[in-house]
Amino acid sequence: MHPMYHPLFVQFLTYFNGNQDYFECHEVLEEYWKEIAPKDKTHPLTGWIQLATGLYHWRRENFSGAKTILKKAYITLEQSVNSSFMEEVDGIAILHSMQQVQHAVEKKEPFQKFILPITSETLEKQVLTSIALLEETDAHYLQHKHMLRDRSDILLARDEKRRSRH
Numbered sequence: 001m002h003p004m005y006h007p008l009f010v011q012f013l014t015y016f017n018g019n020q021d022y023f024e025c026h027e028v029l030e031e032y033w034k035e036i037a038p039k040d041k042t043h044p045l046t047g048w049i050q051l052a053t054g055l056y057h058w059r060r061e062n063f064s065g066a067k068t069i070l071k072k073a074y075i076t077l078e079q080s081v082n083s084s085f086m087e088e089v090d091g092i093a094i095l096h097s098m099q100q101v102q103h104a105v106e107k108k109e110p111f112q113k114f115i116l117p118i119t120s121e122t123l124e125k126q127v128l129t130s131i132a133l134l135e136e137t138d139a140h141y142l143q144h145k146h147m148l149r150d151r152s153d154i155l156l157a158r159d160e161k162r163r164s165r166h
Contacts, residue, residue: 048085090117
């Protein structure tokens with residue numbers, strides 16, 4: 001299977017281009033990254049994760065955090081432009097858009113939606129089908145998701161890990 005057709009990457013594209021849930025973009029791609037390239041911070045998936053994280057920060061008006069992580073994302077994705085993780089999208093257009101986003105962040109301009117141009121008709125169809133199934137999400141919730149989401153499963157896993165060490 002082509003890496004961009006992996007269900008977690010399709011989910012990433014769905015959240016990214018669908019409801020702009022950059023928090024979920026980070027979550028699903030981190031899971032994929034841990035599956036195939038754990039701890040490899042130069043892997044193309046880290047660039048995608050950083051892009052979503054940077055946009056999440058920008059939406060929250062954390063311009064400093066957005067600037068830092070978007071710069072890293074640009075470097076990683078620029079170095080990965082010929083990788084299989086960029087084959088089904090317009091990598092050059094994405095890098096150009098990322099430069100525009102970086103300028104907007106530097107000027108502290110308000111957040112603007114960012115769409116990843118998918119060049120594969122097959123992948124685009126999969127993503128559009130998934131987008132149609134997304135539930136409508138409140139903009140306030142998307143902006144502050146890290147504080148508003150249910151974290152009980154995360155806290156339970158942390159507690160279990162802590163107990164297993166003792």
